[in-house]
Structures are given as C-alpha cells and as structure tokens.
Amino acid sequence: AEPILTISGLNVDYGTGTSGVHALRDIDLTLHRGEVLGLAGESGSGKSTLAYAVTRLLSPPGVITGGDVHYHRPGAEPVDILALTPDELRAFRWQELSIVFQGAMNSLNPVHTVHSQLTDVLKAHRPDMRQADRTSRAGELLTLVGISADRLAAYPHQLSGGMRQRVMIAMALALEPEIVIMDEPTTALDVVMQRQILRKLVQLREQLSFSVVFITHDISLLIEFSDRIAIMYGGRIVEQAGAAEIYRDPRHPYSDGLLHSFPALHGPRRELTGIPGSPPHLSAMPAGCAFHPRCGKAFEPCSERVPVLAAPDTGQDREVACWLHH
Ligand code: SF4
Numbered sequence: 001a002e003p004i005l006t007i008s009g010l011n012v013d014y015g016t017g018t019s020g021v022h023a024l025r026d027i028d029l030t031l032h033r034g035e036v037l038g039l040a041g042e043s044g045s046g047k048s049t050l051a052y053a054v055t056r057l058l059s060p061p062g063v064i065t066g067g068d069v070h071y072h073r074p075g076a077e078p079v080d081i082l083a084l085t086p087d088e089l090r091a092f093r094w095q096e097l098s099i100v101f102q103g104a105m106n107s108l109n110p111v112h113t114v115h116s117q118l119t120d121v122l123k124a125h126r127p128d129m130r131q132a133d134r135t136s137r138a139g140e141l142l143t144l145v146g147i148s149a150d151r152l153a154a155y156p157h158q159l160s161g162g163m164r165q166r167v168m169i170a171m172a173l174a175l176e177p178e179i180v181i182m183d184e185p186t187t188a189l190d191v192v193m194q195r196q197i198l199r200k201l202v203q204l205r206e207q208l209s210f211s212v213v214f215i216t217h218d219i220s221l222l223i224e225f226s227d228r229i230a231i232m233y234g235g236r237i238v239e240q241a242g243a244a245e246i247y248r249d250p251r252h253p254y255s256d257g258l259l260h261s262f263p264a265l266h267g268p269r270r271e272l273t274g275i276p277g278s279p280p281h282l283s284a285m286p287a288g289c290a291f292h293p294r295c296g297k298a299f300e301p302c303s304e305r306v307p308v309l310a311a312p313d314t315g316q317d318r319e320v321a322c323w324l325h326h
C-alpha cells in the first residue's frame with residue numbers, strides 16, 4: 001500500500017539550551033493507506049509525544065528541533081504538516097487527520113448533550129449544512145460506533161466510560177478523516193475497554209477505509225488488532241515489523257521483554273517474565289543503546305554507541321535498532 005503519512009528524522013526536545021532534554025530522536029516511520037499501525041512501549045518512551053508532534057499539538061517546553069512530517073494524497077503534492085499555518089492546521093485536523101487523546105472521554109463537556117457536541121463539530125467545519133442534516137448525521141455517527149441514536153439526548157455522565165470513549169471516536173470520524181490517531185490510557189484497568197475500542201475501530205476502518213495509529217503500552221492488544229507494530233524506547237523506535245513477525249520472532253531484546261510482560265490472547269502461552277528495572281528518565285538517558293542497563297544481552301558496543309534502526313537482513317520489510325543484528 002502507498003504511504004499516507006511519512007515521518008522522517010523527527011527530533012523533539014523538552015526545553016532548550018543546557019536544560020533541554022531529548023524527547024524524540026531520529027524518528028522514521030511510515031503509515032500506509034488503510035493500515036492499523038500500533039505504537040507500543042512503556043510510559044515515558046515517547047509514544048504520546050510523537051502523536052502530539054505529528055499533529056502539531058506539542059506545547060512548550062516541547063519543541064520540534066528537526067525532521068519532516070508529510071501527508072500524502074493520491075495525485076497531489078505531499079502536505080508538509082510542520083509548515084501548515086494555524087488556519088490550514090484547523091482544517092487539516094478533523095478533516096484529514098483526527099486524534100483521540102488519553103483520557104479523551106473525560107474531555108466531553110459535562111453540561112452539553114451528545115447531540116450538541118457532535119453537531120458543534122459539524123457546525124464548525126460544515127457551516128453550510130442544515131441543522132436537521134447535522135442532527136441526522138450525528139445520529140448516524142452514533143450508530144456507527146454502536147450506540148443507539150436515541151442516546152443523542154444524553155449527557156456525558158449518563159453514559160458509561162466505554163460509551164463516552166466511543167462518542168469521542170464518533171466525533172473524530174465526523175468529517176470522514178483519512179487518518180485516526182488514538183492514544184490510549186495506560187492503566188491496567190482499562191484493558192478490557194481498550195480491547196472493545198480497538199475492535200470497534202478496526203471494524204470501522206474496514207467499513208470506512210481510514211488509516212489508524214493506535215498507541216498503547218499493551219503490546220498483546222496490538223498483536224491482535226494491528227497490521228504493523230513500532231516499538232519505542234527512550235524516545236527512539238527500536239523495532240518495527242508486521243504484527244505477526246513481532247509476535248513470532250521479536251528481534252530487539254526490549255520487544256521480547258514487552259511480549260513477556262502481557263498475557264497473550266492466542267497462541268502458545270509465554271512465561272510472564274517482564275523486564276527488569278524501569279525505563280530511563282529523559283534527563284538521564286543512558287549513553288549508547290538506552291536499553292543497555294536493563295538488557296540481558298548487552299555486550300561491548302552497547303553502552304557506547306547508539307545502534308541505528310535498519311533491516312536486520314537485506315530485503316526484509318522490518319527494522320531493528322540493536323547491535324546483536326548489525
Ligand atoms: Fe541489548 Fe545491546 Fe541490543 Fe541494546 S544494542 S538491546 S543493549 S544487545
């Protein structure tokens with residue numbers, strides 16, 4: 001499939017000068033048309049920062065210090081997202097790309113009905129649409145995410161957490177974007193809900209043919225639902241490959257550790273050994289491979305030189321950043 005979003009050499013810092021720290025380093029990533037791309041990694045690995053950066057929602061002290069993000073439309077020049085003006089950005093978000101952020105279900109306005117919040121999105125972007133058409137479109141959107149249209153009159157507190165999350169998805173789909181980015185909460189309690197949401201999103205993707213970036217720390221969910229997975233650690237992508245390849249044959253010791261941190265839903269049972277230690281703080285990033293203090297396979301170059309993300313064997317459609325493979 002052709003690319004729809006390409007990220008190349010993206011760097012993000014928090015703060016500048018001597019107090020600045022690297023939050024994202026040399027991110028190269030492609031989202032293909034129609035695919036579900038999973039972004040995995042422990043909290044603090046840079047997953048959310050990446051979502052904020054590519055959608056230009058990063059706020060100070062976060063600053064993009066290098067790289068490119070392009071959006072591709074068939075038969076048109078690529079759109080340079082980092083160069084969009086505020087007006088262009090407003091149109092771009094929602095219509096081409098929409099985002100559902102962590103805890104988004106709590107960002108519904110408690111004093112407005114679902115109807116008014118869905119029709120507001122349409123009003124802002126489709127000023128010529130008649131109010132009656134907006135209402136019927138709002139009902140359609142709700143039905144799409146598996147909620148009966150008669151819940152349009154409900155206030156957010158009258159809906160369960162999972163339903164509120166689905167209302168957020170309905171809103172994100174209101175203008176039929178080509179890309180939906182979803183950044184899920186990282187608490188273990190939400191796993192059942194995350195699975196429902198992701199299943200719904202994958203279903204809708206098949207119906208409406210958009211592309212999805214789904215961000216979660218739970219790699220077992222991504223194995224189940226995504227086409228491709230990129231794994232982040234310490235602000236870098238350390239491995240990316242098809243979901244089946246990652247599951248069968250993880251090449252990066254961190255990917256392997258993550259796979260042994262969550263119960264697999266299908267396939268052979270893995271021992272849940274987890275990963276010793278905890279992820280590094282941005283202000284104290286280990287030299288060389290940032291994973292080396294926790295890696296059971298670390299050897300001579302690991303603490304000194306950063307391994308680059310590259311195909312482990314020629315001609316392979318996967319990449320890994322580990323000295324064991326280069
Ligand atoms: Fe482990 Fe070295 Fe590979 Fe890093 S580069 S994951 S420390 S073996």
Ligand code: MG
Nearest residue numbers: 043044047048
């Ligand atoms: Mg996050």
